[in-house]
Amino acid sequence: MKRRLVDVATAIRSKNAGLFRVTCDVMFDDVETYRKVRDSGAITPEVVAELYRIPLDHVVSVVAHDPGQGIKVTIKRRVTSGNPGDPDILGCQQHAPLYGIMVPA
Amino acid sequence: MDEMRILSATGALGATPFDVDSFQRGLERDPHMVGGDAGSNDVGPYGLGSDTCYFPREWVKHDLRQLLLGARTHGIPMAVGTAGHMGTDNGVEYHAELIEEIAREEGLAPFRMAKIYTELSQDELRGKLAAGDFETLDDSPELTEELVAATSHAVTVVGVEPHIEAYRQGADVVIAGRSCDDAIFAAYPIYKGFDKALAIHLGKVLECASVAGTPYMARHTMMGTIGEDSILFEPMSPKQICAPVSVAAHSMYEESHPHYHRIPGGLVHLTDCTFTQYDPRTVEVKGAWLEEVPVRLKVEGAGFQGYRYVGIVGVRDPLTIEHLDEFLAYARMRVENNNPTLTYGEDYQVHVHTYGAGAIMGEREADRSCPPTEIGIVVEVMAPEPETARMVCRMFRKTLMVAVYPGQKATTGKAAIMADEELKGMDSYKWTIYHTMKVSSGLDHSRVVVDTVDGRSSR
Numbered sequence: 001m002k003r004r005l006v007d008v009a010t011a012i013r014s015k016n017a018g019l020f021r022v023t024c025d026v027m028f029d030d031v032e033t034y035r036k037v038r039d040s041g042a043i044t045p046e047v048v049a050e051l052y053r054i055p056l057d058h059v060v061s062v063v064a065h066d067p068g069q070g071i072k073v074t075i076k077r078r079v080t081s082g083n084p085g086d087p088d089i090l091g092c093q094q095h096a097p098l099y100g101i102m103v104p105a
Numbered sequence: 106m107d108e109m110r111i112l113s114a115t116g117a118l119g120a121t122p123f124d125v126d127s128f129q130r131g132l133e134r135d136p137h138m139v140g141g142d143a144g145s146n147d148v149g150p151y152g153l154g155s156d157t158c159y160f161p162r163e164w165v166k167h168d169l170r171q172l173l174l175g176a177r178t179h180g181i182p183m184a185v186g187t188a189g190h191m192g193t194d195n196g197v198e199y200h201a202e203l204i205e206e207i208a209r210e211e212g213l214a215p216f217r218m219a220k221i222y223t224e225l226s227q228d229e230l231r232g233k234l235a236a237g238d239f240e241t242l243d244d245s246p247e248l249t250e251e252l253v254a255a256t257s258h259a260v261t262v263v264g265v266e267p268h269i270e271a272y273r274q275g276a277d278v279v280i281a282g283r284s285c286d287d288a289i290f291a292a293y294p295i296y297k298g299f300d301k302a303l304a305i306h307l308g309k310v311l312e313c314a315s316v317a318g319t320p321y322m323a324r325h326t327m328m329g330t331i332g333e334d335s336i337l338f339e340p341m342s343p344k345q346i347c348a349p350v351s352v353a354a355h356s357m358y359e360e361s362h363p364h365y366h367r368i369p370g371g372l373v374h375l376t377d378c379t380f381t382q383y384d385p386r387t388v389e390v391k392g393a394w395l396e397e398v399p400v401r402l403k404v405e406g407a408g409f410q411g412y413r414y415v416g417i418v419g420v421r422d423p424l425t426i427e428h429l430d431e432f433l434a435y436a437r438m439r440v441e442n443n444n445p446t447l448t449y450g451e452d453y454q455v456h457v458h459t460y461g462a463g464a465i466m467g468e469r470e471a472d473r474s475c476p477p478t479e480i481g482i483v484v485e486v487m488a489p490e491p492e493t494a495r496m497v498c499r500m501f502r503k504t505l506m507v508a509v510y511p512g513q514k515a516t517t518g519k520a521a522i523m524a525d526e527e528l529k530g531m532d533s534y535k536w537t538i539y540h541t542m543k544v545s546s547g548l549d550h551s552r553v554v555v556d557t558v559d560g561r562s563s564r
Contacts, residue, residue: 068353082149
């Protein structure tokens with residue numbers, strides 16, 4: 001059975017990592033759920049590139065962090081943080097496309 | 106000293122007044138030091154470029170007063186980093202003057218205040234550029250003479266070294282310019298002989314105070330304790346606890362990679378860290394280690410971009426929403442046709458934020474199957490002359506109101522306005538420098554000045 005990531009993760013958030021990158025943290029309270037999602041291969045650079053409609057080399061990294069029971073997805077920003085025209089200066093609303101990723105439940 | 110307790114009052118000093126109750130609860134635990142991070146590059150280049158602290162003075166003073174009174178009552182050091190939120194020399198002076206003012210109001214006995222200045226002058230920037238000392242950082246472009254010339258203000262982001270120097274010179278209160286967030290809290294334990302990697306990890310978690318606790322809360326106090334081989338975190342609000350996941354999550358907050366944390370002259374490895382529940386409210390962390398690398402300091406610079414006007418309109422008509430792209434293209438065309446002597450994008454910039462129709466994600470947004478019921482359009486215009494910005498903003502916005510498209514039904518106005526006059530925005534700035542700079546030590550390009558503040562002397 002599969003469920004949406006938003007329904008199994010404890011927290012999904014995004015934030016600036018410097019001026020040129022946005023980093024999304026997908027975190028789990030439950031270690032079993034974390035491991036299942038981590039090992040499922042559901043969150044990969046290719047999946048992220050497709051979700052955000054960006055070239056693969058705009059996905060900086062997708063890394064699992066066992067101590068934090070989290071998966072970190074870092075992508076290049078569309079506009080440098082806070083420069084004229086940037087609609088999301090903190091980068092805190094860039095995580096939403098991840099919600100719909102289907103993961104094993 | 107076996108352990109040192111450090112109180113981080115708030116994650117953003119002066120941004121909103123911090124919670125006094127949880128800070129007082131922290132003081133009751135006899136901390137060895139209190140501190141607060143006042144700044145960030147996170148909220149854009151305006152503060153640095155314009156050299157202004159735009160937080161309400163009353164709030165900044167509130168937070169500084171709490172910290173200062175707590176520190177002086179307990180006879181412990183207090184540290185603030187990135188003073189004024191932008192960390193320029195003016196930011197340092199602003200906080201230092203507030204400290205003096207509070208000391209007089211409270212009649213505080215004499216104490217030593219260190220001011221750490223980290224601003225770089227145009228001459229210094231040009232000299233370092235000519236010497237080839239700058240390197241790009243992440244995706245920043247090569248630094249050029251043009252970018253340096255376009256810089257209104259630039260700061261070095263210092264690590265623990267000048268903070269430690271301030272303590273060496275006997276500082277009771279440290280007001281620092283642009284500083285690494287972790288350095289504000291890590292410098293004192295390092296000065297007192299605690300492990301550097303652990304101290305940096307402690308500072309990294311403490312910099313946002315209660316954000317490392319759960320449930321999520323901002324502007325509340327967090328206690329960090331450093332011992333010989335571990336660090337402990339406990340939130341001071343009774344409504345929060347620290348859980349291994351909340352602390353581990355904050356270890357990777359705002360980092361590109363969860364396993365490393367970069368500091369001037371080092372890379373802190375977090376891969377081997379363990380996070381365990383020490384007691385029901387406290388988490389114990391072990392395992393950070395430091396790899397030393399040649400010291401480079403980060404430099405941030407921002408420059409004036411233009412005067413700014415803003416227009417806001419709303420669209421409810423579904424036919425107009427259907428034709429939104431044409432509608433916006435028409436407005437742009439009309440602005441260009443009416444200002445033939447001005448070049449779009451050069452003599453003025455127009456940024457159209459279509460809230461409800463992809464403003465936040467832009468082309469990264471997935472296909473929207475159902476059209477929005479209403480759309481808010483913010484027309485943001487920047488130009489070197491304020492009158493140009495105002496005129497272009499008005500032309501663009503008024504054109505949206507009278508746009509024409511095939512099959513239109515509404516003939517009175519295509520957009521709802523909440524003000525007919527243009528709204529004057531703050532001046533617009535852009536980042537010009539985000540690079541690392543070669544230095545011979547972490548003390549280069551900062552100045553530490555220590556003076557006595559006597560709240561009882563009449564001045």
